[in-house]
Amino acid sequence: MLSLIEKIKSGALWSFPGGVHPAENKAQSVSESLSRASIPQQIILPVKQHIGKPGTITVEVGEKVLKGQALTKYDTSFMLPVHAPTSGTVVAIEPRTTAHPSGLSETCIVIEPDFADTWLERETWPDFEQRTPDELIEKIRQAGVSGMGGAGFPTAKKIQSGLARTEILIINAAECEPYITADDVLMREHADEIIKGIEIVEHILKPKLTVIGIEDNKPEAVKALQQAAEDKDIIIRVIPTKYPSGGEKQLIKILTNKEVPNGGIPADIGILVQNVGSLQAIKRAVCDGEALVERVVTLTGDTFQQPRNVWTLIGTQVQALLDEFGYQADKRLPRLIMGGPMMGFTLPHSQVPITKTSNCILAPTRKEISPNQYEMACIRCGQCAEACPASLLPQQLVWHAKAEEFDKCEELNIKDCIECGACAFVCPSEIPLVQYYRQAKAEIRTRKEEAEAAERARIRFEEKKARLERDKAQRENRFKKAAEDRRKEMKTSGEDDAIAAAIARVKAQKSAQASEEKEVKPAVAAAIARAKAKQAAAQEQGQSEPDNSEMAKLREERKRQARERKAEKSQQPEASSSDEKKDAVAAAIARAKARKAEQAESPSDDKPVSDKKDAVAAAIARAKARKAEQTKTEPEADTHKTALNRTIRRKLLLPLLSQGLKLVRLSRQKQSLKLTLHKTALNRKIRRKLPLPLLSQELKLVKQQKNNKNNLRRKSSGLLYCQLTPCA
Structure with a gap:
């Protein structure tokens, strides 16, 4: 069985599924040779003209640039620089509408040409065989070369992906899109440069076989390539015309019968495909040192006086080409299509610039291509x-x-x-x-x-x-x-024992306080329980006021506990001022007790004035003592006393008060209800038994009686007031 390379050399061809045969319409634009468009009044350069990320802008507004000068720099292999197509001045860096189906705006560098067309100093490598593949790839990347027949994939990145694994190099010269003849004319007039570009790529990749695939509707281009590739190890294979045979995967299928796996690239199966326009740009970048600043564009359609192919500076506005090459728009349906009728898109306006991937401007009439x-x-x-x-x-x-x-x-x-x-x-x-x-x-x-x-x-x-x-x-x-x-x-220095002792003292104090609280709380609870029991007994016996002797005892008990705590506190050393106050309070208490004892021993027929004075003095002494005790009692005792008073008030006094209010309110409601019922019954009885005149007379009598009662009540209240008021 023959190998794949032997089959290809023997002339074998395959086919791809599907495909169509639209009208070609290529003859009208190949009758004229390549011409060059003039330098426009303004150049608009989109920063991103390829698949990948845009480069970083390195120029500023007002800066003068030379032809071939890089305006952006790249940091990764998916970035490509853009270069000044001619010498001039940067007048703006702003968003402009670009050649894209969405019609959106992208960042562009606007240059005003000086028409001197001065080149930057160029570095030529005519002896590219002496250069390494990495040097050549970097040279191609610096020139900004990208795919010029498709989506604009960075050429340097594509070649780099095929290093050491490319067996077959395929040159795409099919150009299957109707109306477009840019590659056809380029192959006719620059076949030598295309073959030189193929040799550069072969030097980098070292493939086993190189094949040029071209459709059979380009006989002059085939002849030119055969003459340029004479004595070269390059196979020129003419394939049948069928759309879209110029697609990368479709051309691989036709020439090798291989299929690119889903989600893969041709390099995965040992194949690399390059467009003839990209190869011509590679030759000019490596051998001539020229960056990619111009390309061949097909101007076609019946609205042009003479369709043709022209060398156009990248960044030239479409309107400049239309004005220069005799465009006459269809009055009823003016249309401008970037690309061909199959894969192209309608431009939003004519100020869109030419980019690296713009291969055709199609301006048809309404009869040529129906809307x-x-x-x-x-x-x-x-x-x-x-x-x-x-x-x-x-x-x-x-x-x-x-x-x-x-x-x-x-x-x-x-x-x-x-x-x-x-x-x-x-x-x-x-x-x-x-x-x-x-x-x-x-x-x-x-x-x-x-x-x-x-x-x-x-x-x-x-x-x-x-x-x-x-x-x-x-x-x-x-x-x-x-x-x-x-x-x-701390263990080594002995500080640990001191800290442990301090912690133990703190714990002992806390436990003592807790025990005191535990002792007090049961006593309070027992007192409250006894008080509640006595209150209930008093209510059962019908007593209006409960016996508060237990509460008095409880208060006396609290006072005794406070005095004991105060005595304990007084035993500890304090400042001299606090000792004097305590002594004064104790003396006052002693004097009050002595006076009280004297009063108890004295006969009952003493003067009442002296008894009152002694009682007042004793009350004042007790108040002072109580105030001093309150000021010097510990915060804990005050807190405990306050809490106990609140508990007693909440559990004893408040329920009694609320119960009394309820009884008063209930009695009033009963009286008002009885009065209302009595009046209602009386009125009903009167209405039922008396005629209307008698009813009115009876009502008058009732009102008169009511007024008499009110007058009598007023007189009695006035008499009572006179009796209570002392005579002057």
């Missing part, structure tokens, strides 16, 4: 599935995309869609399938980025939490170690 019809319901004909070159299910994909069921879109491998537009081309319902797929892909990408950001935040949070816990554990260990060291030092 989009209204979307109709899917009839489930299945033609989209038959035309899909990636063997997907477009019908189900669009259903899930409309329903925003993006997880199911991923299950159906929506990322394998190359957005070729074959499904929309054959759809009889005019459903813009590719538009739905682009929106779904963008949403999936956004959600993945958000999920990755959330995962990174979660990891940072967990790391921070672990760090804090680790620091806490370290602090606790340090504290424990320090405590152990202190205990060891």
Whole structure:
């Protein structure tokens, strides 16, 4: 069995599933040779013109730049610099509308050319064979070369991914999109530069076989490549014209019969694919030292006087090209399409700049390309599935995309869609399938980025939490170690015994206080119980006032306990001022007791005035003694006394007071109720037995009697007042 390389050399070709055959419309733009567009009045350079991240801007407003000068710098392999297409002055760095289907604005560097077109000093490497692959890859990256026939993947990163594992190098020269002839004309007029670029890539990758795949509708380009590749180990393979044979995966299938795995890249199966425009840019970057500042753009459509291909500076506004090359817009339906009719998109306005991936400006008339019809319901004909070159299910994909069921879109491998537009081309319902797929892909990408950001935040949070816990554990260990060291030092120095003795004294004091409280509380509870029992007995016997002798005894007991505590306190040494006060209080108490004893011994016929004076003096002495005791009694005794008084008031006095109020309120309600019932019964009896005149007369008599009673009550109250008032 022949090996794959032998089959390819023998001329074997394969085919991919699906595909369509739209009208080519390429002849009108290849009749003219390549020309060069003039330098525009203003250049708008988007900072991001490739797949990946934008670079960091290194220029400022007002700064003068030279042609080929880098305006941004890169930090990773997925970043590419952008270069000044001509010399001039940076006049603005601001958001502008760029060449993207969304029509959104992106950061752009605006340059006002000086029309001198002065180049920066260039470093040429004509002897690239003497350079290492890493040096050549870095040179390509510095020049800002990206894929110029597709999505704009960084060329240096793509070549780097194929190092040491590329067996077959495929050159994509198919250019299957209708109307576009940029690569066709480039191969006709610059075939030598393309072959030189192939040799540079071969020097880097060292593949076993190099194959150029070109469609059979480009005979002049095939002839030019054959002449340039003469005596070169390069195979030029002409393939049948079918859209989209220029797709990377489809061209690999045609030339090698291999399929790129789902979610993989061609380098995974030992294949690397490069576009002819990228190879020509590689040659100019390595051998001539020129950055990627211009590209070939196809200007086509019946609204141009003469469709053609032109060298255009990157950053040139579309309007400048339209003005220069005889564009006459359709008055009824002016349209500008960036790209071809299958994969292109309509521009929001003509001020959009040309980028590295802009290969065509299509300006058709309304007869040339009919406007989009209204979307109709899917009839489930299945033609989209038959035309899909990636063997997907477009019908189900669009259903899930409309329903925003993006997880199911991923299950159906929506990322394998190359957005070729074959499904929309054959759809009889005019459903813009590719538009739905682009929106779904963008949403999936956004959600993945958000999920990755959330995962990174979660990891940072967990790391921070672990760090804090680790620091806490370290602090606790340090504290424990320090405590152990202190205990060891105290044991050795004898301080531990003193601390233990102090702790023991504190515990003894607390236990003594607790025992005192325990002794007092049962006595109080017993007294309260006795008081309640006597109160209940008094209520049963009908006594209006309960016997408070027990409460008096309880108060005397509290006073005795307070005096004992005071005596205990007085035994301890205190300041001289407090001793004098205590002595004075004790003397006053002694004098009061002596006076009381004298009064008890004296005969009962003493003068009442002297008895009153003695009683007043004794009361004053007792009040002073009580006040002194209160000021010097411990806070604990005051607290205990206050709590005991509150308990007695809450459990004895308050219930009695509330009960008395209830009885008074109830008696009043009964009296008012009896009076109301009596009046109601009387009125009913009167209404029932007396006629109306008699009723009115009776009512008058009742009112008169009531007034007489009131007058009598007033007279009696006045007489009582006179009796109680003393005569003057």
